[in-house]
Amino acid sequence: MSWTLMLHGGAGQMTPATLTPAQVEGATEALGRALDAGAAVLAGDGSALDAVEAAVRVLEDDPHFNSGRGAALTHDGIAELDAAIMDGRDRNAGSVAGVTATRHPVSLARAVMAHSPHVLLSGAGADTFAREQGCEAATQDWLVLPERRAQLEEMLAGGGAFDVDMKYGTVGAVACDSHGHVAAATSTGGVTGKRWGRIGDSPLIGAGTYADDRAGAVSCTGSGEFFIRVGVAHEICARARIGGMPVTEAARAVLDEVRAMGGTGGVIVAAPDGTAAWHFTTPGLYRARLSSEGGREIGVFGESPGAA
Template sequence: MSTNWTLVIHGGAGIINRGVLTPEQDEGARAALTRALEAGAAVLANDGASIDAVEAAVRVLEDDPHFNSARGAVLTFEGKVELDAAIMDGRDRSAGAVAGVSTARNPVTLARAVKDHSPHVLLTGAGADTFAREQSIEQAGEDWFVVPERRAQLAAMKESADWFDVDMKYGTVGAVACDAHGHVAAATSTGGVTGKRWGRVGDSPLIGAGTYADDRACAVSATGSGEFFIRESVGHEIGARVRMLGEPLQAAADAVMAGVKALGGSGGVIVTGPAGDAVWSFTTEGMYRGQVSAGAPPRVAIYADEG
């Protein structure tokens, strides 16, 4: 058994710099990242499984309105929440995902239920919401999910006649972990992009794009301009470079993110391998991120110049 357990988390990437965030936003985001690290580390430090650690960490971030996932999720063009999430276990590459759900308080836990209690990988919309109720997943209403800032963002987008997220902060949350037995897992959860229409689904719930885990290579959770991450098959591509070419995690992550950038996309990834090594790579001005490992204190960062 290895003692090199590791947990890495992210809370989104984009135009995130000291001129954009208020001191209160900066402090609140760092506090939430720290709580998420503590939740996941509590699992790993007690010989828990990586799949349980990533779910625990992401649940904390889903409950915090500083990020675009579950509580605090961005709104569709019609002013609704449509939530996406995925989780994957590197031991056997089992996975569960949901897209366009609106009633599960913690979509990552619903995705876990899809993995553990259904024959499917991806459930969507009303069917996924029905499955959530059948599985006794905790429910929440609009009064929990929707915060005033998101209503203001949607109004600003409509006034600008621009379908992009006006703040250009891809607030997807995610976690990757390697447990003490060398098993990796990944989880990702998001509200998508402000003003999305027609049931749009990004990369987060798509296995091999925004979420991927394979003990033979690594675990990946992504955040960014989802359409480009889908086209680049980011999670699987990083894993393939590690497994087939023997590339170090950093080299593989940087190469794939360069591919996303070449297509016109931006964002970031967090990655960990079965030896407990971990990296992040992003092409934006900042990415909410944090890491904790066995024998090392937690650290969180937001801006690119923080290392």
């Protein structure tokens, strides 16, 4: 049987006018490496769950995105990281929010799924669990980049207003393996200048991340407060499973609902039949996909939708 892998590195104001050629080159190169990491798992008859974790780990290490190293900073200048992972076979899931000392939050989320009785851990408790599980640590000095600190200072100097049209760099992956099982993973630093322990949609199962073998796997990126209110990831799967909508149509319809509320962003979806789609309502979406049939594609600009 065939397999499919799709990635995103954030949706937002990505245009030739807002990104330098070096930024585009760096981001697309990283997407290619992440695609290779996930594809190697799937080509070796590995699981969709292993593939999405492998791909997201690569992106968490790359400073071109807002996750792991290079994450957006809180109002107090701290990298607080969120991530989630979900297995479509049994809808088992794990997620973390506000972690501050872990190199790969997606792997910590998987540890929550595999080695705890819980789904979502946050803050100091999640950091303690990471140490107990032996997850690879990272210092704030390693996670925080000068560019992100400069972005925070610029935002605070301008009054610190939340901007739903800012450039998002959340990363995610969805896959369907050769056995027809799907999985999704998402990782982010949230929004620049976030306060009071704010948590967005990425680590919330059903909002920013969801996987169900009966429908598909979804990873989201965008204005998290709106994605939470709509329950975007689960809503796409529900429209496909209950309403019988193709995932391409379901993604479009749900993001139209988000846009009507005032939010923007993008989604990637992998269905159990091997269909893969993305849809976004912003000028750009860092994206990549590959299947056992080939069709390698990596992009930043251009119009939505994209389906295969």
